[in-house]
Amino acid sequence: MMQADTEVHKGLEGVIVSESSVGFVDGQAGRLVYRGFNIETLAARSNYEEVAYLLLYGHLPNQKEFENFKATLRSTMELNTDTVDLIKSIGHKAHPMSVLRTVVSYIGAKDPKSNSTDLKDQEEMSLRIMSKFPAIVGTIARASKGLNPVRPDPKLGYAANFLYCSTGSRPDAEQEKIMDTCLILHADHGSNASTFSALVTIATLADMYSAVTSAISTLKGPLHGGxxxxxxxxxxxxxxxxxxxxxxxxxxxxxxxxxxxxxxxxxxxxxxxxxxxxxxxxxxxxxxxxxxxxxxxxxxxxxxxxxxxxxxxxxxxxxxxxxxxxLGFESNMFTPIFALARVAGWTARSLEYVKDNKLFRPKAKYVGEIGPKDYIEIQKR
Ligand SMILES: CC(C)(COP(=O)(O)OP(=O)(O)OC[C@H]1O[C@@H](n2cnc3c(N)ncnc32)[C@H](O)[C@@H]1OP(=O)(O)O)[C@@H](O)C(=O)NCCC(=O)NCCS
The missing domain is CATH 1.10.230.10 (Cytochrome P450-Terp, domain 2)
Incomplete structure (x- = not known):
């Protein structure tokens, strides 16, 4: 029987697939909103870690919440020796995005909680991934130039630690502010391809490492991140x-x-x-x-x-x-820096989606032959 003639929304353009209160892009007014805050306000007055908290938990943290959040991130920010060795072994020849994808997947494979579908575990995995990102991306930047890694400094914030792990020097206040703001500006942006990719993965009840690995893979393409x-x-x-x-x-x-x-x-x-x-x-x-x-x-x-x-x-x-x-970065590091920021949006939206989960299963319109055709033995074809 022929399939019913249905309209094809190529690339899902214009199709609304979920509800979200994480962020909003108003393309006509030129507004980008995270949880009700204009991006200009956050760029001028906040910092990346606070914005990550806002995206993840829906409100700006009070002092105690913020100190706890930073302490949690900083408690798992270091990379194990085997992770550093992995980066060193492939980092001087592979594209930094390929290295990043591999490292997140590797860390996930070693996390004993990574088969859990429990929401609290997914949230903890999100924080563990985020906490390691400055050191991972910084170590990748150095490895791509054949330089030895620099361990993150728990006294530094997310952006400053990334700059420190990349360059080996503590950034000045202006460099830190610029990098921090760049990260805020890239932290979330609606239902873009990599975020959607994360949602598709988390909706299968796969773990957060898998969702972030999917997102990184999707961001790698020049139509998105490049x-x-x-x-x-x-x-x-x-x-x-x-x-x-x-x-x-x-x-x-x-x-x-x-x-x-x-x-x-x-x-x-x-x-x-x-x-x-x-x-x-x-x-x-x-x-x-x-x-x-x-x-x-x-x-x-x-x-x-x-x-x-x-x-x-x-x-x-x-x-x-x-x-x-x-700021001294090679152009092949631009997309990993994008990922360093977007990990907040990927994880915040994945956690939001999976709370009211529905597996993605769109349809494709079949335009091939309907048949049924005769099967001809291979010798006779
Ligand atoms: C992002 C992009 C794909 C949007 O494409 P789009 O939705 O098709 O754009 P529009 O429909 O608004 O384009 C309107 C017209 O401007 C042209 N146009 C759009 N972006 C253009 C660009 N960067 N350079 C030259 N012409 C451009 C289009 O070809 C179209 O021309 P037409 O009226 O003769 O057909 C496109 O602007 C683009 O390829 N930009 C460059 C890549 C880039 O910077 N990507 C990062 C996005 S964050």
Missing amino acids: ANELALETIKKVGKPENAEQVLSKMLANKEKIMGFGHRVYKVYDPRARILKGFAESVTHKNGKEVLFQTAEQMEKVMISKLGEKGIFPNVDFYSGMVYDS
Whole structure:
């Protein structure tokens, strides 16, 4: 019998698959909201650990809750020797995202609780994963350059520890603030591909390590996590502000997409890009890379004059790569830094979903032959 003719929502575009009170993206108004707070408010006044608590538990912590939360994270922040050895053994040749995926999966395989479907255990696993992320991503950054690991310092916060484990030096207050804010800006963003991937996995009642490993695998693709690397490449290719008009006109005439512009949801200026632009200006100035910022700013003007009326504005990826580059990171670390932040959103939304769980099982419209066809023995085909 023929299948009923059903409308196909390719990529699930526009399909609402769950309810969430974790975060909200208003693409028309250019608002990003975590649990009711505007991203600008959190970026200016909060810090990543507090925001992670907010996403996970639904409210800002009081002093005692916050101290307990930080103490929990810091109690499991160190990596075991075998984890460090694993990173060293593959970190100098594999892509940092492949290493990150492998390490989270490995740590999960060693966690005796990782077969539990109990909600409390899933929450504890979330905290254990998050607590180790600064050291994992920092150690991966060093291993990719053949450098020995640096142990995290329990006196430092999440962002500062990541910078310390990556560079081997304690960051100054400005570097810490910039990295911390970058992490806040990337902590959650609606029902994006990697978050959805985490939900699909947790909904099978798999463990949190599996959900986060799925999310990392999904974030690895250039259509999701990799645009800031390409945006920075384009800015470097344009080279100086005077070239922006000519290079962009040529690229647009060739129907090329300019990385770091446009967004599926935002049809106005991405609020995260506005905050990052300020940081990009200050860090490039500090590092003698002003021309990068000036070129980007001119590219922005050209793009808005050409495509602004179609709703094309800079997105989060346009300025984030420049900020990470100025902080000394290689471009292959940009996506792992994204994961370092997004782990809060992945785990918060997974815990929220599994509380009122429903296995995902969408349908595909069959467009193959209906048959029934005769089976012909292999010798006669
Ligand atoms: C993100 C993206 C896939 C959204 O695509 P989309 O939803 O199809 O975009 P829109 O429908 O708003 O595009 C409107 C028009 O602007 C064009 N456009 C969109 N983004 C563009 C870009 N970055 N460069 C050039 N033209 C662009 C589209 O081709 C379309 O042109 P048309 O009217 O001639 O068909 C797209 O903007 C893109 O590829 N951007 C670059 C990659 C990037 O930065 N990704 C990170 C997102 S956080």
